[in-house]
Amino acid sequence: MTASLPLRAALLSALILALFLAAWHLATQSTGPVADMDPEYARLMGATATTGVSAMPGPLDVGEKLWEHLSDPFYDNGPNDKGLGIQLGFSIARVLLGYSLAVLVAIPLGFLIGMSPLVSRAVDPFVQILKPISPLAWMPLALYTIKDSNISAIFVIFICALWPMLINTAFGVSAVRKEWINVARTLEVGPIRRAYAVILPAAAPTILTGMRISIGIAWLVIVAAEMLVGGTGVGYFVWNEWNNLSITNVIIAILVIGVVGMLFDQILARLTRLVTFPE
Amino acid sequence: MSKFISIEAIARRYPGKPGSPPTTIFDDLWLSLDRGEFGCVIGHSGCGKTTILNILAGLDAPSEGEVIVDGQAISGTSLDRAVIFQSHALLPWRTVLGNVAFAVSSKWPKWTRSQVAAHAGSFIDLVGLSGSEHKRPSELSGGMKQRVGIARALSITPKILLMDEPFSALDALTRGTLQDEVRRICLETGQTSLLITHDVDEAIYLADKIFLMTNGPGAVLAEVVANPLPKDRTRVDLHRHPDYYPMRNHIVDFLVTRSRTFRDTVPDHDPRKVPVVSPRASVNAPFPNPAAAAVLS
Numbered sequence: 406m407t408a409s410l411p412l413r414a415a416l417l418s419a420l421i422l423a424l425f426l427a428a429w430h431l432a433t434q435s436t437g438p439v440a441d442m443d444p445e446y447a448r449l450m451g452a453t454a455t456t457g458v459s460a461m462p463g464p465l466d467v468g469e470k471l472w473e474h475l476s477d478p479f480y481d482n483g484p485n486d487k488g489l490g491i492q493l494g495f496s497i498a499r500v501l502l503g504y505s506l507a508v509l510v511a512i513p514l515g516f517l518i519g520m521s522p523l524v525s526r527a528v529d530p531f532v533q534i535l536k537p538i539s540p541l542a543w544m545p546l547a548l549y550t551i552k553d554s555n556i557s558a559i560f561v562i563f564i565c566a567l568w569p570m571l572i573n574t575a576f577g578v579s580a581v582r583k584e585w586i587n588v589a590r591t592l593e594v595g596p597i598r599r600a601y602a603v604i605l606p607a608a609a610p611t612i613l614t615g616m617r618i619s620i621g622i623a624w625l626v627i628v629a630a631e632m633l634v635g636g637t638g639v640g641y642f643v644w645n646e647w648n649n650l651s652i653t654n655v656i657i658a659i660l661v662i663g664v665v666g667m668l669f670d671q672i673l674a675r676l677t678r679l680v681t682f683p684e
Numbered sequence: 685m686s687k688f689i690s691i692e693a694i695a696r697r698y699p700g701k702p703g704s705p706p707t708t709i710f711d712d713l714w715l716s717l718d719r720g721e722f723g724c725v726i727g728h729s730g731c732g733k734t735t736i737l738n739i740l741a742g743l744d745a746p747s748e749g750e751v752i753v754d755g756q757a758i759s760g761t762s763l764d765r766a767v768i769f770q771s772h773a774l775l776p777w778r779t780v781l782g783n784v785a786f787a788v789s790s791k792w793p794k795w796t797r798s799q800v801a802a803h804a805g806s807f808i809d810l811v812g813l814s815g816s817e818h819k820r821p822s823e824l825s826g827g828m829k830q831r832v833g834i835a836r837a838l839s840i841t842p843k844i845l846l847m848d849e850p851f852s853a854l855d856a857l858t859r860g861t862l863q864d865e866v867r868r869i870c871l872e873t874g875q876t877s878l879l880i881t882h883d884v885d886e887a888i889y890l891a892d893k894i895f896l897m898t899n900g901p902g903a904v905l906a907e908v909v910a911n912p913l914p915k916d917r918t919r920v921d922l923h924r925h926p927d928y929y930p931m932r933n934h935i936v937d938f939l940v941t942r943s944r945t946f947r948d949t950v951p952d953h954d955p956r957k958v959p960v961v962s963p964r965a966s967v968n969a970p971f972p973n974p975a976a977a978a979v980l981s
Contacts, residue, residue, distance in 0.1 A: 585773060592786070682822070
């Protein structure tokens with residue numbers, strides 16, 4: 406008897422997770438008292454050297470701490486001690502703001518580039534040079550001109566989310582099948598109706614794919630940007646906990662960043678599926 | 685000028701490589717069609733027959749000359765001239781009804797949603813697709829997709845129906861039924877139509893006038909064949925008619941040899957006075973022996 410493929414895949418996933426957790430647990434076990442040493446010297450050395458306690462937290466420590474965070478995500482004990490929920494909220498708000506601005510610029514501009522071979526050729530060298538620039542390289546310039554670290558972070562998100570959407574929109578619009586354009590032409594469809602009734606639906610899957618790539622990049626970049634600008638956000642949280650030498654919290658933050666990134670990607674994937682048409 | 689469609693001295697040239705002269709697809713081409721007639725342009729690939737149709741549709745413009753429809757020179761596309769595309773060209777994100785309604789609301793932008801739907805529905809009914817209104821093109825067979833293309837073209841009640849090899853991508857059985865449908869609809873509504881094809885039997889079955897094009901580049905309209913078969917011909921008994929084979933042989937002979945040699949054998953061809961022929965069993969009997977011709981008829 407063979408169970409369905411999704412069920413078997415889920416079982417295998419659970420097995421991989423269990424093996425990973427078990428290996429992690431065993432690797433971070435205490436090795437017991439190490440060597441006899443002078444009590445005063447031992448006090449200087451710390452628990453790892455004297456009693457063999459692992460400096461790396463095990464899965465149980467992380468789980469316990471995670472539960473703590475999840476049960477009280479929104480506490481605020483001053484600038485350096487805020488709940489994980491609040492930090493995530495700041496990061497998500499920055500990403501959504503920068504990303505929305507990028508959508509507002511990239512899609513109309515991409516339409517223009519896709520529709521006009523002239524604009525396409527004229528803009529191409531600028532896009533080619535600006536696209537490979539690491540978004541964080543803009544940070545000093547942004548801080549100097551904008552003079553506000555929060556808006557600078559949003560600007561960095563904007564600039565990194567812009568290019569994949571711009572390029573995909575331009576490509577999607579320019580690659581709309583000639584025959585569909587000809588149908589609109591023979592029906593004397595005006596340029597505006599042609600844009601939203603023929604070109605937009607035809608290019609929508611490509612545009613949404615660009616938006617999906619962009620949200621992924623934006624979420625990657627926000628962590629790094631917040632490490633630089635500081636103050637709030639999940640990136641700042643990671644760096645702050647590193648300065649606190651709380652590896653447990655760093656691991657938890659890594660986990661949460663992954664989960665939120667996956668959620669963003671899944672939402673965009675769902676939207677892409679909505680506008681995709683079978684041929 | 686009493687002609688409904690009159691193509692007057694059009695030429696289409698494509699720019700060649702820098703330094704070399706432009707390629708002339710055809711030059712000084714004259715062609716006309718009366719209201720309610722079904723015309724068919726036949727010729728080999730590269731003779732410019734699709735270009736002629738695109739010029740009539742307004743999707744392409746002639747390098748020289750004019751096209752006059754109903755007394756007016758055309759410029760660009762028009763809702764008076766509907767096109768059935770070879771590749772059906774349906775919008776895949778719209779349903780059958782949505783595709784036809786797109787055309788209907790283009791023609792009558794002030795109509796309400798229900799008016800558009802009712803009008804579109806009647807044309808979907810006409811091509812026999814009632815019940816499939818809410819399917820998407822991907823759920824339809826090739827023949828059904830082309831039926832939607834036909835419904836979309838007819839729904840705007842065009843003065844002229846232009847068809848660019850609309851059946852060439854279909855299997856033989858589907859092609860036959862769709863030809864029957866198109867013939868029925870065109871006869872019932874008196875639709876003026878122009879079809880591009882390279883299928884001789886399709887031309888004989890559907891057309892009143894068959895325009896024979898020589899090979900390109902530099903193609904000319906060599907002859908107009910006025911179809912001698914009766915208007916009430918059907919696919920079933922078409923080939924039993926005495927005029928069928930003389931006519932078919934005439935066209936096939938043209939496509940096989942004369943389309944190639946025409947320029948050399950008829951050097952004084954006048955593109956303004958293209959001969960009209962009507963090959964019949966009795967008149968220009970293809971047999972040297974009168975007795976053999978008598979047996980045939």
